[in-house]
Every structure is written in C-alpha cells, then in structure tokens.
Amino acid sequence: MNKKELCNALAEKTGLTKTEAQKAFNAVIEIVTDEMKRNGRITLIGFGSFSVKQKAARKGMNPTSFAPIDIPAKKVVNFKPSIYLNHLLNMKKRGRKRKDESNTCL
Numbered sequence: 001m002n003k004k005e006l007c008n009a010l011a012e013k014t015g016l017t018k019t020e021a022q023k024a025f026n027a028v029i030e031i032v033t034d035e036m037k038r039n040g041r042i043t044l045i046g047f048g049s050f051s052v053k054q055k056a057a058r059k060g061m062n063p064t065s066f067a068p069i070d071i072p073a074k075k076v077v078n079f080k081p082s083i084y085l086n087h088l089l090n091m092k093k094r095g096r097k098r099k100d101e102s103n104t105c106l
Contacts, residue, residue, distance in 0.1 A: 036077055048081040 001009070003025070011021035035042055036052055043049040057073040081089075 046082055046084045048079055051078050053078045
C-alpha cells in the first residue's frame with residue numbers, strides 16, 4: 001500500500017474527503033518526524049512504539065577494493081511492535097492441517 005492508497009483508505013474509514021485525509025496523514029507524519037528529530041519516543045497502544053537509537057561508529061570494508069573504511073556513528077529509527085500486534089500477525093487458525101503441512105521428514 002502506498003501513501004495515496006493509505007490516504008484513500010483513511011478517507012473511506014473516517015468519512016473525510018480525500019483532501020482532508022491527506023492533510024491529516026501529512027500532519028501525523030510531520031509530528032512523528034519532529035518527535036524523532038528530538039530523540040523522542042512515540043507509543044501507540046495496541047500498535048507499537050517508535051524510538052531513536054544511536055549506532056556506534058565501526059570499522060567496515062570496501063567490497064570492491066577490500067580496503068578498511070570507517071563507518072561513522074548515526075541515529076536510526078527503531079519500531080517495536082506491540083504484543084497485541086504480534087499476536088494478531090501470528091495467530092494460527094484452528095482446525096486440521098492441510099496435507100502439504102504434515103510433519104513428515106524428508
């Protein structure tokens with residue numbers, strides 16, 4: 001799903017016009033971005049949390065020349081899904097297994 005499709009789905013779910021939904025979506029993205037710039041944390045109960053992590057500087061290797069290079073420290077955005085979201089994604093359907101899902105060894 002891309003941004004346009006997401007905004008259209010938001011408009012459909014909320015009853016907003018597509019333009020209003022796009023403005024609301026852009027505002028949310030701007031708020032999240034600003035909070036990440038401040039090294040903040042955003043927690044959405046039932047969905048997950050966004051945070052900023054600091055990666056340390058390290059040594060690397062240029063794959064073409066095999067020369068050692070220094071990789072500088074940087075900040076990265078981390079997303080940790082909630083237990084509820086993980087549960088929804090990993091729910092197993094009850095019932096019998098299909099033939100191709102048998103536990104036989106090859």
